[in-house]
Amino acid sequence: MPYIENSKYQPPSFIYKNPHISTIYIGRFKKTTAPDYQRERIELEDGDFIDIDFLIKSTEKAVVLCHGLEGASTRTYNNTSARFFLNAGYSVFAWNNRSCSGEMNRLPQLYHHGVVEDFRDMMNYVLSKGFPEIFLLGFSMGGAQIMNYLGSMEINPRVKAAVAVSTPIQLKSSAETLKTGFNKVYLKNFTRKISRKLRTKSEQYPDVIDWSRLKSIKTFDEIDEFFTAPLHGFEGREDYYKRASPAFVMENIKTPILVINALDDPFLGEECYPVEFARKHEFVYLETPQHGGHCAFPTKNPDFFYSEIRAHEFFSQSTKKP
Structure with a gap:
């Protein structure tokens, strides 16, 4: 029964029970630095490219970090996750859409929540390094990309488990939620x-x-309708x-994945909490903390968040031999 009734997450103080404080502090004001990554450029079949930042710490296990909408490999949640997993002995790959x-x-196309071809090409690069165990950790859109990949592609058995944090499982539900109240601030920021990117593209490709x-x-x-x-x-x-x-594809998932969606997440609508689905599915686990905001989940340790701590725990449990 992969619905986790009682999450262990507790905010470090009363102030972080406000989801907007958690979300904005972590997303805008929390200062972190990225590891000293190497970068590899993957040339894609359509003539475009994606860049992957990485550090090899282990030849046995690696974690792939997947950023959110208008994010990058160096976003706060990626930086703290990278350092946590490097400390735990993993190699780290942080890809950029x-x-x-x-x-x-190069091309007019950018990226979106359902990109699976670019994700597949990125994963093929990581798989080519020969790690016996590979794990996926994604945030917001990155979590959605992981779920779409796992639900629509043939998955190499060396991909052992995944965690999706603050993930819009149903995009329309999430889009409608972002139109309400204070949430409009986040929507305006994304817009x-x-x-700005689309303006650059219009200069490159005016036709x-x-x-x-x-x-x-x-x-x-x-933006979604016309672009x-x-x-x-x-x-x-x-x-x-x-x-x-x-x-629309998560029924097909056969790789263990934990979805951590806080009930106070200002980006997520009701359909992003598929409790009954998780109760019946063998591989899709759902954890719904009362608090945490969007891609936040601060802890008493200022260096790390609950998301990477919980992900490491889930990855370890997924590879334990019975």
Whole structure:
């Protein structure tokens, strides 16, 4: 019964019971540094590229870190996770979606929650290093990409387990939640960042991306309808929300995965907490702490968050021999 009724997570103080304080402090103000990564560029079949940052600490086990929307390999949650797993003796790979590594990608396409081909190519690179055990840890969109990958691709048995943190399992539900109350602040921030990238793309590809339409964009719905969906082969926003949502493929998952979605997460709607599904599924575990915000989960130890601590615990349990 992989629904975890009672999460062990407790905020370190009363103030962090406010999800916006947790989310904003960790996302905007918490200072961390990335490890001294090496970088490898993977050339893709369509002529584009993705960049992977990595450190080899062990030849036996590796963790792959997957960032969220408009994130990168050096986001706070990735940095603390990388240091935690390096300390635990893992090699670490932190990949960047197209346009997220500090250098704009070549093609009009960017990335989205349902990208599985780029994810597959990234994983093939990690698998080529020969690690007997590989684990996946993703945050927000990165968690959705992991779930879509596990639910729609043939998975190498050396991929042992995964953890998805603050994951929008149903994109439409999450999109509607971001339109309410204070959550609009996060939505506006995403809209501003993605609009800047789309403007660059409109200069590179004026026949593909219409700058006059982009100038009038005021909502994330319009970005998804007029840019994200058509640029990536979807019929429109609704088609994108359906086909890129992990909810529509997670029945197929055969690799143990723990989803940690806080009940106070300001980014997640009701359909992002599939309790009854988890009760019946053999491989999809669901943990729903009362608090934690979005990609936050602060602890009394300022160096690490509950997400990486819990992920390490889950990975260790998944590889224990009976």
